[in-house]
Amino acid sequence: xxxxxxxxxxxxxxxxxxxxxxxxxxxxxxxxxxxxxxxxxxxxxxxxxxxxxxxxxxxxxxxxxxxxxxxxxxxxxxxxxxxxxxxxxxxxxxxxxxxxxxxxxxxxxxxxxxxxxxxxxxxxxxxxxxxxxxxxxx
Amino acid sequence: xxxxxxxxxxxxxxxxxxxxxxxxxxxxxxxxxxxxxxxxxxxxxxxxxxxxxxxxxxxxxxxxxxxxxxxxxxxxxxxxxxxxxxxxxxxxxxxxxxxxxxxxxxxxxxxxxxxxxxxxxxxxxxxxxxxxxxxxxx
DNA sequence: ATATTTAATGCAATGGAAGTGCATTTATTG
DNA sequence: CAATAAATGCACTTCCATTGCATTAAATAT
Numbered sequence: 001x002x003x004x005x006x007x008x009x010x011x012x013x014x015x016x017x018x019x020x021x022x023x024x025x026x027x028x029x030x031x032x033x034x035x036x037x038x039x040x041x042x043x044x045x046x047x048x049x050x051x052x053x054x055x056x057x058x059x060x061x062x063x064x065x066x067x068x069x070x071x072x073x074x075x076x077x078x079x080x081x082x083x084x085x086x087x088x089x090x091x092x093x094x095x096x097x098x099x100x101x102x103x104x105x106x107x108x109x110x111x112x113x114x115x116x117x118x119x120x121x122x123x124x125x126x127x128x129x130x131x132x133x134x135x136x137x138x
Numbered sequence: 139x140x141x142x143x144x145x146x147x148x149x150x151x152x153x154x155x156x157x158x159x160x161x162x163x164x165x166x167x168x169x170x171x172x173x174x175x176x177x178x179x180x181x182x183x184x185x186x187x188x189x190x191x192x193x194x195x196x197x198x199x200x201x202x203x204x205x206x207x208x209x210x211x212x213x214x215x216x217x218x219x220x221x222x223x224x225x226x227x228x229x230x231x232x233x234x235x236x237x238x239x240x241x242x243x244x245x246x247x248x249x250x251x252x253x254x255x256x257x258x259x260x261x262x263x264x265x266x267x268x269x270x271x272x273x274x275x276x
Numbered sequence: 277a278t279a280t281t282t283a284a285t286g287c288a289a290t291g292g293a294a295g296t297g298c299a300t301t302t303a304t305t306g
Numbered sequence: 307c308a309a310t311a312a313a314t315g316c317a318c319t320t321c322c323a324t325t326g327c328a329t330t331a332a333a334t335a336t
Contacts, residue, residue: 014332016284035322046286051323053284067207069263071294072322094257111249113264118271119232125207126251127263133256152303154313173293184315189294191313209323210293 011060018045022053023062023077032066032074032093032102068095068102068127076104090124096132103132149198156183160191161200161215170204170212170231170240206233206240206265214242228262234270241270 004023005015013019025041026033038050054075057063066074090110095102110126142161143153151157163179164171176188192213195201204212228248233240248264 014283016332018285048287048324049285055324056284067205067209069205071205071209071211073209092251094253097260105254108252108254113230113266114246115232115266115268116243116246116271118274119266120269120274121266122235122268123266125263125265125267128251128253128257128259128261129263130253130260131258133254136256136258152312154303156314186295186316187314194313 008062011062013056013060013062018042018049019053019056022050023057026063026075026077029076030103032068032076032104034072034074036072066093066102066104066127067125068093069129070095070100070102074102079106090126092126092128094132095127095129096135097129098131098135101132102127145200149200151194151198151200156180156187157191157194160188161195164201164213164215167214168241170206170214170242172210172212174210204231204240204242204265205263206231207267208233208238208240212240214240217242217244228264230264230266232270233265233267234273235267236269236273239270240265 002010004020008015008019008023021042022038025038035047035051035054038054039045039047042050054063058065058075061078063075063077066076068074091104091106092108092110093102094105105128110124113121113124115121140148142158142165146153146157146161159180160176163176173185173189173192176192177183177185180188192201196203196213199216201213202216204214206212229242229244230246230248231240232243243266248262251259251262253259
């Protein structure tokens with residue numbers, strides 16, 4: 001079990017108080033969050049810092065960005081074993097039309113998609129929209 | 139073979155010069171277009187008109203909106219037999235990382251996606267990114 | 277330990293795209 | 307031809323993403 005500090009260092013990310021806080025915030029969330037979500041959680045911090053922290057995490061593959069079709073970028077921590085850079089490991093995301101939450105369905109891998117002759121597939125984005133378990137249970 | 143006028147009327151859309159032009163513009167494109175693309179093609183027209191025309195077409199199921207992950211909405215004419223409102227008929231889209239064009243792969247239907255217990259799937263968005271046939275042929 | 281260098285943070289501003297309210301023009305109906 | 311309804315054009319607004327630059331904090335070299 002490695003500490004967050006060790007994890008960041010192993011990815012060549014300098015450890016700062018802000019980064020630790022943001023990491024912990026993401027770790028506590030089960031859902032993908034927007035920059036605004038983070039902003040609201042850290043009102044004392046500047047939005048640019050939060051933005052750049054997330055971008056750093058993304059580059060270093062600590063988080064992955066999710067485009068769930070709402071037009072607003074969301075982010076979620078990569079899990080251990082989440083090789084988001086490898087095509088065959090992509091999981092899908094579920095966006096709830098009721099509560100607007102976006103959830104990583106990590107265990108649901110995206111099936112191999114065939115593309116026509118001449119096309120080269122590098123990446124796949126799959127978002128299922130509907131009603132999530134919490135909302136459908138009402 | 140019905141005329142564009144007849145098509146629009148059959149969908150309860152009033153025929154105007156602008157709408158005919160925009161329809162023809164879309165029909166001539168093999169790729170999905172952004173509002174800016176349309177704007178550039180019709181510099182004399184107001185952006186709002188183009189925007190609302192596209193929205194009208196979308197509501198009446200003349201075009202479908204595509205979210206290809208670039209953050210910019212794109213639109214493409216529905217083909218005959220493109221029942222974009224029916225989940226099982228969804229086709230996938232291909233976004234070229236080289237030329238940034240987005241193409242409807244109408245013949246490629248999206249496989250049935252299983253979601254966990256309690257989740258209700260209403261809609262699926264699948265975008266494959268990579269290199270398109272034109273760019274890979276270089 | 278201190279100077280030097282490098283990276284992180286904060287502030288201000290910009291730009292792109294989506295969307296809305298209202299006045300005006302154009303088309304449709306009585 | 308008058309009355310009504312919809313389409314168009316203009317002016318804004320809002321929201322989010324992104325960048326430049328000055329400042330502060332951290333890491334490295336001396």
